[in-house]
Every structure is written in structure tokens, then in C-alpha cells.
Amino acid sequence: MAAAPAATPSTSTRSGPLASPRLRVGLGVAVLAAGSLVVAPREAEPLVRGLLVRLALAAAAATLLDVAVRAALASPRPPVRRAVVAAVAVLGPLALWYGAMTDPRVRAALVSVLAAVGISAALFVAANRWFDLVVGRWSRFAAVSGAVVVGVLALVLVGNRHLGLLVGPPDARRDLSLALVPVLAAAGAALGWGTARAATRRGRLVAGAVGGLAIGALAGAFLRPAAWPALRIVPLVVSPIVGAVVGLALATARRRSPWRGTVLGATLGWLTGTWLVPVSGRGTSVEAFAAAAVLGLGVGAWIGLGTAPDAAARIHLERRARVTIFVGPALAFIGATLLVPTLRTVALSLRDRRSANFVGLANYRTIFRDPNFIDIGGWAGIPGRGGFTAFAVLLVVALLLMLRGRRVTDGVWPPELALASVGAVAVLALTLLGRGQDPAPGRSLAVIVAVVAVAVLLVRYLVVNRGNSGLAGPGGAAMGAALFVLAFAVFASLRGTLFNNLWWVFTVTVASTGLGLAVAAIADRSRAESLAKSIIFMPMAISFVGAGIIWRFMFIARPPGDRQTGVLNAAWNGIGRLSTGPWRVPVALALLVAAAGLVALALRAWRADAGAVTGGSLVVAMPLVWLAARFLGSGVGGVRRLPDGTLEESILLFLQTLPYNNVWMMVPFTWIYTGFSMVIFSSAIKAVPADLLEAGRVDGGSESQLFWRVIVPEIAPTIGVVITTIIVVVTKVFDIVKVMTNGSFGTQVLANDMWARSFAQGDFGQGSAIAVMLFLSVLPVMYVNVRRMQKEAR
């Protein structure tokens, strides 16, 4: 991504009164602020606050307007688009401002945004200015630091609800105790200033000790009675001594000043001996005063014993502080809203539903024993599924194509491939023989063993012939299709939340990646490319909830006999009418003619050695023949002819019929994410070096060979990125399932199960357990992503 030119405001070339942005914004503020008095008469709010809010909102709107209009004018666009953008740029900020003026909730939202941004910006600037002082003005920096550290500490001690240690005079109000904060901060500033300015070591020590004593005494005088420590002689003597010894030892070991180490150790020991070991709240005010004063004295002396940093150390400090200022806020935010909650979820998953008691892995055990979560009882039915028959057929086709490809190139029949073909034919035979029978476990076992044997042989063959395996050719395509339908047969038989989720991940990833790649490849450099791509990409702007609703209307089913209002059921019904109506014989004949043409094409292509055309034509011809047969027979689709000649209408209950209702719900998701992968692939394909493609053409490669042999290897990393991204998104699928079925009719997925268990049933233990499983299932993908980024960083 090249550094785009900075937005050059078109006004900069123009002179005149509106050339200065400050003037423009100022004018805007004045107009809007005046306008606000007209639009929204002042209500019963404090005068100053009302005016301030108006002024702030006017300023925000004017700035936004200025930025948006300048950006809209600066970009080179066709005039129509430019007009739309300019209109949005003008109307957007104005609408926001008007909304804020007339609706108190909009106003509250905007004011909170402004406040959040303003306060953060102020803190950021202030922190930067603070550490600007480090290098040049050390004593001023020390004073500010003292004030900040002591002030924040005081604020925590006063404001924390559970601590609430510092209070004003007995029975003082809260705001009075808050007044302690500036006083203590000022004392902190004096301490910092004094230690930094003192010329001698002794001076520094005295300044530190006096300042610390003052702060400690002040704080001790206003301690809440509940925090008055009862001083016991033993801990009071023992723990400072222990602390001092430990501190001395550590300081000596680390070659630091032994005095400082001793003082720090003793001070921490004092803190332990006064507040942490005895029970607080049993002492007197004198004890509290003394304990706090000595603590302050210790800390002050520790500071005073330190040496003032030299120039190099200051530069080092400045840089470290700067890093903290720049990175700290983001990391703190991430820690508080992402990292800590994630760890806490792990802990909650080991506790009971109300997080009261530790239960070990009981939640996980409950979930895994839940037949709604995992149900493998249907495995014996796998070979009986239509999908499995399709798999067996495709497998044989794929092996034939591969065998032919190998014999053409090498003139030999590879033994593994020949063996695998025999196995595949056996699978097909077993499958066809058993069609329509009750699933018999023995036969299923035979089929599954055969499948595994074929798979092992194939894998071995592919590994041996790596690079020239014919995978990129039509045989590979047929093999891919075979595995796809096999996965469907498997997922349709194994039920439960976990398998549903796996099915989602598999199907949506394959479908959106494949469709996106196909669209990107076909649309590349074709006419109306941008129109086609815009339409396919548009769903990316629509929410999952919206997509779920949009597709609910596609799937809608009215009672049989009524007019269907959903596109899909209407089409289903229409085909039914056609296949049972007067036109059925002519249509069937036309279909047969088309199929015959395709078969002829396939034969020619077979001789011309165009395997893809052969396969494609046959794949299209087969359903045509089937369709023609049904047209001549009992009809197909929403209307069937019964043996007695009457017509019967039926409808498709897309979202209620197990197990393929899962697949229907994947359609909206694919509808959205195909655009995503298409856009990424499209730009990757355009980035393939032209001379590479040219070289391929010169060598006589066909377009399809260029695609498989040049483009696909070239964009392979991008394919990886798209696949990992989509896997992560689909693993977390929630909205569509929640809106379309809410997990009923056997369509539950992990994220919705997690939500239902935690927030509908109130079981935080099991909810957290599923959340942890979700996390674990994206962990491998995360690992891949991080490795990739590490590689890119190098």
C-alpha cells in the first residue's frame, strides 16, 4: 500500500476569506451555536452547562463538516459519485448536530463521545508534556511526578468504595475528604521538587524524609477509624528487621546502594507489621498517626537516598516513558476488556452455574455427555445417504480421469492408482447394492473400511507423485467434489452442536472461498466487471441479522395449495406445475436433446484431450437426463402426480427439515462472505505479474492452465489468508442461527449454545465452558496467523 498523497484541500490553492481552516470552522461554530438557540429552545437545564454543551457540539459538528467536505472535494471521483459523497459529507454532520439538539439521547451520546475523546486527548497531551520535562527540566519533572503519584494514590485511597481509607475529619462529607487530594498532591510536589533541587546528598535525604513524614502524618491524621491499626510490639519489631535484612541482601546481590535497599525493606516490613498482619480497626488514632508517619518517613528517605539520574539515564527514562504513553492506553484497554475477561472465563468454566464453587471439569463432562451436543449414533447410516452414492460415483470418475491423465503423460498405469480404482469400484458397488436398505452396521463398516483403504492408497499415490499428481487437473476437481459430498454425507449423519459447527466451518469456508475465487477469476478484465463485483460484494455491508431476515423471506413456505410468496418455494412449485402440466413432454424432449448434445460434446472433448470439458459436460448432462425422466414420470418439485392420476402439492420447509436446514442457513453466510473472498482474490489476481502470464501464454498454455498453474500458485498465500479468516468468522457463527431458528430443529451451533446456556438458562459455568471450547477451536488458526505475521515481520 503506497503512501497516498495527503489530502490536499482544494481550498489551499484558492485565496479569499475562507482559505483559513480556523476561520471556516470558527464561522461554522458561530452559525451552529446561534442556530442551536433557534432549533432547540433552552430547557430547564443549568445555563452554563447548556451553553457549554451547545458550544461543544457546534464545534464538533463544524470541524467534522470541514474535514468531511474537504475530503469529499479533494478526491478524484466521477461527478455523480462526488456529488453523493459531498451531500453525505454535508448532511451527515448537520443531521448529527440537529439530532443532538432536538433529541436528548442523541445529545447524551454525542456529549459522552466528545467527553471521552476530549479527556483522553487531554490526558495524552498532558502525559507527553509531562515527560517532555525529563531531559531539560528535571526538578520541575520531579515536582509534577510527586504531585501525580501522591495525588493518584490519595484519590484511590479516598475514592475506592471498598478501601475508603482516607476520610476527612470524623463524619465529614465525601467531597470534603476529596479536598485532601490536592493538599496531599501539593505535598508530593514539594517532596519531588525538594529532592531534585537539593545540592548535596544530605540535603536530598533531608528533603525526602521531611516531605515523606509530612505526607504520612497528614494521611495518618485523616485515616478512617476502621483502618486504625492496633500496634503489636512483636510484628512491629520483627517484620521491619526481617525486611531490612532481605532488602540489604537483595541490594548487595544486585550491586545497588545497600542503604536504599535496607530502608526500602524496613519500610515494607513496617507496612506489613502495622496494617497487614494485625487486624485493622482495633487501634487508636494515635497509633494510626504514628504508623502512617513512619511509613511516609521511610518512603521519603528511600526517595531521598536515590541519586539524581544523569543525562543518559534521563534520555533512557524519557524514551521508556514515551513508549508507555503511546502503547500503554491501548494495552491497558486490551487487558481490561479482552485479556483479563478471557482468563476469567477459563476460571468460570471450572465453577458451578453461579460461579460459587469450584467443580473441576464437571461442566465439560456435562456438555460432552449431552446428546444434543455430540450424537454419533447415526454413523451407520452414512453409506445409505444419497450424498455417499454421489461420492462413490465421483470417486470412480476422478480415478478414471487421473488414470487417463497419467497414462497420457507417462504411458504407464501407476499401481497405487489402479488399486485405488478397484477399491473405488468396490465402494460404488457396495453402496449401490445397499441402497434403500435399513442401515446395517456390518455393511456400513465394510463400506467405511473400503473408503479408508481407497483414501490411504490415494494419499500414498499423491505423496509419491507430489508436484505432478494431476491434482490441478479435472481429476483433482472431481476428487475435490467427491470429498465435498462425502463430508455432507458424514455431517448429515452425525448430529449435535459440535458437528453442526464443523459442518458450518467446512461448507461455508469451501463455498465462499471457491465461489469468490471463481467470480474473481471470471470477472477479471471482463465487461461490466465492476458492476458484477459490486453486486456480489454488496451483502458485505448487510448485517448477519439483516441477511438472516432477507433469506427468511427467500425460504418462506406457505401451506401447500396456497400461492407461494418465497422465491424458492415458488420456483419449486413452478417446476412441479411444469413437470405435470401439458408442456411436460416437449420440455422433457428438449432436455434429452440438450443432454445428448452435451454427451456428444463430451466424446469430442475426450478425443481432443480436454478432460475438463468432458467432465463438465457429463456432470451437467446427468441431472438433465434425470430431470427428463422425472418429467415423463411422476413429475418433479412441488407438484407430483400420484399413481391414481391426481396431483399432490408439497412445499419445502427449508428451516425445519433436518439435517439440511443447517445447510440452508449457511446460504446467507456464504452470500455475505463470497464478496469478501472475491474482493481479496480479485486484487491478488490483478497483482500477478503480467510478464508471468505472458510467458505462460507464449508457452502455449490455455487460460485454464494459466489459472491453475500460474495464478493459483501465485496467489496461494492469499488463499491461505482468506481461508483462515473465514474459518475464524464461521466458527463463531451466531446471529444467523439466533435469528433464523435460535438453534431449534437440530441447528444449534457453539456460539448460540454458549449464549443460550449463559444468558437464557443462567448457567455461567457451562456457558464459559463452551466459550473456552470456541477459543480452543480457533487457537490453531491463531497460531497459523501469528506464524505468518512473524514471517512477514522479518
Added chain:
Amino acid sequence: MASIAAPTGGVQGLGRRTYRFLSAVPTGVLWSLVLLWFVPSFGLLVNSFRTRDAQRASGWWTIAGEGVTLDNYLTVLGTGVQGGLWKATINSFAIALPATVIPIALAAFAAYAFAWIDFKGRDWIFIGTVALLAIPLQTALIPLLQMFSGGAHLTLPLVDKTLTVVPNLGLAGSVTAVWLTHTGFALPFAIFLLHNYIAGLPRDLFESARIDGADHFTVFTKLVLPLSVPVIAAFGIFQFLWTWNDYLVAVTMVGANPDALPSTAAIASLSGEFGIYEHLLTAGAFVQAFVPIVVFFALQRYFVRGILAGSVKG
């Protein structure tokens, strides 16, 4: 898929006319896909202008000859149903604006430091931050909800004292809880995206500025921010649409509080009573999608760039 591959190698063998027929197949596939992608939203749009009776009696393709009506839009925007979608739209703004602006600010600082300030452990912290991209939102929902509804407290072991780390600010059921959550979850991606861009700015720029005596703060505000406008716009649009279209965080954090419900949650609750509200749902879905679609068509370039940059570096 297989028919896409129309090999030129076999042209002679197949004949010119056959080849021309075959080479039209991919385009045909493309435009049927485009039609398939277009029909669902177009059908819904048409239906939103039809009365309930018309919608239930026949499909949207029969609109020719019927009258059109704006009643669905008026009803759904008014306060009649579920508190009104107008209010929900305002709530969506109240969530999406801060959830876009604040991550940009925080991430820009961090991205600059990760790119141009040398410090110990920089690479590892950066990779660690970016790795968090893959953490599912679900993993943090329960503790976050607990924090927003009761604060976060840490019970110190041994001494048995409870520290309030985060006070109870009464955020449960508010839009603030929603955008705070979004901000946290947006940051790894924002840092990643902005870092890629800022790290690619020319080194000379920074060196000459440093020689002129500018500190990091000045460099950041005067040089990096203005130069990063394209990537900030890209991320901003991406994040705005993401938060506008989010449902999970909204429905978890806002719960049933109708005063803070954003538009996705509002139409989802309409959808919960499909039989009663199906005619309004058509209009509701379009009101909810109106802002994203305007952004999509007006700023498609940045939108695409945001998605591209988020996935493919370079």
C-alpha cells in the same frame, strides 16, 4: 467449476463454434451468480413497499399493477412497534461512533510506537497483541457483563480484603457497555492495520524531522496522523459498519432495555414474532441496512481497502 476451464489447447480438436459456445459458459455462470446474489435483497426491497395482505397473498414479483405504499416504513420508524426503529437507529449511532473514534485514537498511538520507537520486547508485545485478534468475542462476554453490572473486585488472598479495581458504574443495559466492549475487541485489529501502514511510511521523513529536533509527540501529530488518513478512513469505515451491524454484543450487554436497543437487535426482536410483523420486517431490514449501504456505495474504495488491508498485508 470444471466448465470454466475452456482450454485453447483443444480448440482445433473441438471446432471454432463449439469453442465459442464453451467460452461463453463462464460468463453465463458469472451472471447467473450475480442474479442469484441480487434477487434476495431486491425482492425484500420490493416487498417493503407492499401491504401486509399483498405480501401474504403473492410474491414480490407480482407488484406490477399493484399500488405501492410507504405504510411499512412509517409504522416501523414510528413508535408503534418495539419502541420504534428511529430510536434504535439513534442508539446504533450512539454505539458505532464512539466504538469507531476511540479505537482509532488509541491504536494510532500504539501503532506509531510499535513501528517507529525502539524498545525492548517490541516485537513480542506486538505479535502478542495481534494474536489476540483471533480471540472470539464470546470468550470475554460473561466477565465483561459482570463487570459492567457490578464492577470488578479483587479479593486479596491471605489478608481477605476486597479491592475494587473497577467501580460499579451502572453500565449494564447501556450503550456505553456496548461500545466499550467493541473498543477493546477492535484494538488488536486496529493496531495491526495501522501499524502495517505507518511502518511503511518512508524512513527519511522521520529522520529529517528528528534532526530538526521534533520529539515523538510532534512527529506523531504533525507527520504521522495527516499521512495516515487513508488507512484511518479504511479502518474507520470497516469498524463503523462492524459495530453498526453487530448483534451479539448488543443483545448481551443491552439485554431487554428498549431505550438502548440498537437497530440490529430491534429488527431481530421483530423477527422473533415473524408471523405478526413479517410485513414490517421488510421495511425494518432496509432501514437497518440503509446507513451501511450508503456508506458502501459512497465510500466503496475505502471500504474495500479496509477489508483488503485487514487480511492481506502489502
